[in-house]
Amino acid sequence: GAVVSQHPSRVICKSGTSVKIECRSLDFQATTMFWYRQFPKQSLMLMATSNEGSKATYEQGVEKDKFLINHASLTLSTLTVTSAHPEDSSFYICSAEAGGGYKDTQYFGPGTRLTVL
Amino acid sequence: AQTVTQSQPEMSVQEAETVTLSCTYDTSENNYYLFWYKQPPSRQMILVIRQEAYKQQNATENRFSVNFQKAAKSFSLKISDSQLGDTAMYFCAFIVGAGSYQLTFGKGTKLSVIP
Numbered sequence: 001g002a003v004v005s006q007h008p009s010r011v012i013c014k015s016g017t018s019v020k021i022e023c024r025s026l027d028f029q030a031t032t033m034f035w036y037r038q039f040p041k042q043s044l045m046l047m048a049t050s051n052e053g054s055k056a057t058y059e060q061g062v063e064k065d066k067f068l069i070n071h072a073s074l075t076l077s078t079l080t081v082t083s084a085h086p087e088d089s090s091f092y093i094c095s096a097e098a099g100g101g102y103k104d105t106q107y108f109g110p111g112t113r114l115t116v117l
Numbered sequence: 118a119q120t121v122t123q124s125q126p127e128m129s130v131q132e133a134e135t136v137t138l139s140c141t142y143d144t145s146e147n148n149y150y151l152f153w154y155k156q157p158p159s160r161q162m163i164l165v166i167r168q169e170a171y172k173q174q175n176a177t178e179n180r181f182s183v184n185f186q187k188a189a190k191s192f193s194l195k196i197s198d199s200q201l202g203d204t205a206m207y208f209c210a211f212i213v214g215a216g217s218y219q220l221t222f223g224k225g226t227k228l229s230v231i232p
Contacts, residue, residue: 034219038160043222043224043225044162044220044222046219091160095162095220104212105150105152105164106212106220107164108154108161108162108163110159110161111160
């Protein structure tokens with residue numbers, strides 16, 4: 001149980017284009033999902049917290065107009081990197097908060113490697 | 118401010134041996150949850166073990182166990198009978214309860230299991 005998928009796993013795009021990453025909780029409903037960014041050999045950096053049916057909460061320094069988050073259902077959140085530039089190249093990971101007795105536990109997707117040329 | 122410190126950037130252990138990864142944290146809250154996550158080379162974050170701060174009993178999951186010292190704000194992970202598949206980055210993290218679900222991560226410890 002508590003499986004989170006992410007799609008695509010890898011994406012290469014040209015500078016100036018937009019890229020959408022999907023995060024799905026496969027066997028549970030997730031009121032809250034999270035988006036992280038991870039640079040090589042570093043820990044995860046929280047970008048934003050996404051709540052179903054409401055606007056995402058962004059961490060300080062994260063441009064909300066550049067990283068658009070939509071959490072339209074209890075099993076799907078999307079991150080759109082708009083007008084991507086090479087400095088946006090990174091590993092993006094989502095997580096979903098499990099409910100029930102493990103309400104405070106996050107389960108992670110496998111990540112998406114974004115390369116902007 | 119809430120922080121997590123993992124003082125061992127890298128560690129190694131012989132296969133079948135036991136290794137302990139250290140973690141200390143700082144929070145003024147009394148209600149929180151502690152986690153160890155594993156990130157193998159595939160980069161998939163995997164939950165290893167979870168501990169509620171209000172529970173005195175240390176959590177165990179098969180070969181993985183923790184030594185939770187609340188007064189010292191210490192949360193170490195012991196891996197027994199280490200296996201090659203345990204090679205990974207290990208992140209210590211915690212969440213403060215009561216509606217705040219943001220994980221605070223440590224910088225990680227890279228564990229290598231040597232055959």
